[in-house]
Amino acid sequence: MFVTNVFVQPWAVPSISRRERPAKPALSRDGIVAAAVEILRAEGIERVTMRRLAQALDSGAASLYVYVRDTADLHAAVLDELLGTIELTDDLHGLVRAYVDVLYAYPGLARTALVTRPSGPHYLALIERVLAVLAAAGLPGDRAAWLLDLLLLVATASAAEHSTRRGSATAQLEDDALAEALAQATPESFPNIAALGVDHLLAGPGSLRLQWFLDVLVNGGLSTPRPPPTGS
Amino acid sequence: MFVTNVFVQPWAVPSISRRERPAKPALSRDGIVAAAVEILRAEGIERVTMRRLAQALDSGAASLYVYVRDTADLHAAVLDELLGTIELTDDLHGLVRAYVDVLYAYPGLARTALVTRPSGPHYLALIERVLAVLAAAGLPGDRAAWLLDLLLLVATASAAEHSTRRGSATAQLEDDALAEALAQATPESFPNIAALGVDHLLAGPGSLRLQWFLDVLVNGGLSTPRPPPTGS
DNA sequence: ACCTGAACACCGTTCAAGT
DNA sequence: ACCTGAACACCGTTCAAGT
Numbered sequence: 001m002f003v004t005n006v007f008v009q010p011w012a013v014p015s016i017s018r019r020e021r022p023a024k025p026a027l028s029r030d031g032i033v034a035a036a037v038e039i040l041r042a043e044g045i046e047r048v049t050m051r052r053l054a055q056a057l058d059s060g061a062a063s064l065y066v067y068v069r070d071t072a073d074l075h076a077a078v079l080d081e082l083l084g085t086i087e088l089t090d091d092l093h094g095l096v097r098a099y100v101d102v103l104y105a106y107p108g109l110a111r112t113a114l115v116t117r118p119s120g121p122h123y124l125a126l127i128e129r130v131l132a133v134l135a136a137a138g139l140p141g142d143r144a145a146w147l148l149d150l151l152l153l154v155a156t157a158s159a160a161e162h163s164t165r166r167g168s169a170t171a172q173l174e175d176d177a178l179a180e181a182l183a184q185a186t187p188e189s190f191p192n193i194a195a196l197g198v199d200h201l202l203a204g205p206g207s208l209r210l211q212w213f214l215d216v217l218v219n220g221g222l223s224t225p226r227p228p229p230t231g232s
Numbered sequence: 233m234f235v236t237n238v239f240v241q242p243w244a245v246p247s248i249s250r251r252e253r254p255a256k257p258a259l260s261r262d263g264i265v266a267a268a269v270e271i272l273r274a275e276g277i278e279r280v281t282m283r284r285l286a287q288a289l290d291s292g293a294a295s296l297y298v299y300v301r302d303t304a305d306l307h308a309a310v311l312d313e314l315l316g317t318i319e320l321t322d323d324l325h326g327l328v329r330a331y332v333d334v335l336y337a338y339p340g341l342a343r344t345a346l347v348t349r350p351s352g353p354h355y356l357a358l359i360e361r362v363l364a365v366l367a368a369a370g371l372p373g374d375r376a377a378w379l380l381d382l383l384l385l386v387a388t389a390s391a392a393e394h395s396t397r398r399g400s401a402t403a404q405l406e407d408d409a410l411a412e413a414l415a416q417a418t419p420e421s422f423p424n425i426a427a428l429g430v431d432h433l434l435a436g437p438g439s440l441r442l443q444w445f446l447d448v449l450v451n452g453g454l455s456t457p458r459p460p461p462t463g464s
Numbered sequence: 465a466c467c468t469g470a471a472c473a474c475c476g477t478t479c480a481a482g483t
Numbered sequence: 484a485c486c487t488g489a490a491c492a493c494c495g496t497t498c499a500a501g502t
Binding site for chain 3: 298
Binding site: 070072076114127128144145147150158174177182190193195196211212213216218223226 | 409
């Protein structure tokens with residue numbers, strides 16, 4: 001209602017002489033995010049936890065909550081920071097690939113990207129550029145918005161799928177299990193699976209496949225009108 | 233090398249009379265998965281943990297490791313169980329929608345589905361049916377395999393994106409943050425974002441959008457040849 | 465063979481108390 | 484205002500020991 005503390009509070013007075021050691025730098029959102037990126041690079045997203053981060057900052061986990069809403073907020077900020085490194089070209093495939101490359105580079109980050117809506121400046125810059133390219137290609141605005149969503153969805157999901165499996169021992173076991181299950185398909189039990197064979201079904205080179213995925217989205221997006229507003 | 237225990241072990245002899253209470257049923261993979269599905273329905277996938285599950289089975293978490301490799305394995309088995317409920321029609325959209333509906337119904341399950349390759353019988357039956365429909369549509373086998381992947385990827389990722397946000401308070405805050413960030417785009421700073429406007433960019437009705445996504449995949453998949461095996 | 469309890473090594477988040 | 488320690492309520496997984 002009205003200001004009560006006209007007196008200067010003790011904690012507001014910086015103590016005259018206090019410069020002993022390298023000095024623990026004051027906490028700030030930027031500092032926290034920077035430290036988080038460092039941990040991400042060195043140890044992966046799994047280790048970017050409130051507790052681990054506080055430890056790196058020589059602080060307590062509870063202190064971080066002044067600057068960060070929760071873990072999801074933290075991860076979103078980290079992702080946006082990384083998106084700042086991608087080069088904004090005028091080539092749609094190049095843009096999406098650059099985005100995917102960032103996510104591939106940091107296993108586990110893609111998983112959080114699927115779930116946590118980013119809203120940082122670098123993310124905005126990326127979607128602005130994608131929209132510009134789609135507009136230049138003559139795509140109407142409403143469909144451009146949807147195609148943008150679809151492109152980022154596929155890019156993020158591909159990265160999530162891929163990056164989680166890399167280096168994971170149990171992921172290998174899962175693949176083996178699926179390969180064996182597929183191999184046991186007979187022309188009687190699962191004719192179409194048997195006809196294709198394991199080799200075709202277990203995705204080939206990831207890069208070519210992603211290339212084709214993106215081609216499909218662009219070709220399909222350009223040729224597919226919005227469905228009528230009311231369904232049957 | 234050779235069998236040493238020809239003598240019957242004490243623990244192999246079922247005690248003659250032991251029927252006091254409703255009787256704790258013996259553990260088994262099926263029983264474990266059934267209990268996990270029950271917890272999923274009642275409390276969500278976040279609560280389908282080894283400890284919670286053991287508690288429901290009146291056992292210890294460590295005991296479950298005889299039947300289940302790890303938490304990912306458990307979740308995969310749960311998903312396969314749920315996939316058993318979907319009706320296998322001859323309509324591609326219907327199939328994918330049924331798959332999506334299962335994932336939508338259980339928030340959080342989709343997230344695990346992206347990461348954990350299922351290999352259970354119900355999953356096989358689903359992909360067999362999708363392949364059959366694609367083959368009937370005249371799609372060559374190699375492309376059918378990739379389109380199958382793409383369809384399930386988009387379906388799973390859409391569900392993951394959607395289902396995590398439902399009922400999450402912080403997800404709403406994230407959406408608000410993005411909406412505000414988008415709203416602040418000016419024709420100078422982000423012309424394409426500003427031109428489209430927040431309403432177009434924040435996806436409209438999910439059902440129509442998914443419908444369009446699937447149309448795009450099918451149209452694009454039918455018209456897009458595989459890229460040449462070697463890139464530039 | 466199967467099951468157990470206890471241990472190890474962690475989590476996110478809240479809250480009263482300190483400066 | 485900002486920071487802290489301690490607490491609450493959890494996790495997955497391993498392992499020695501029991502039957």
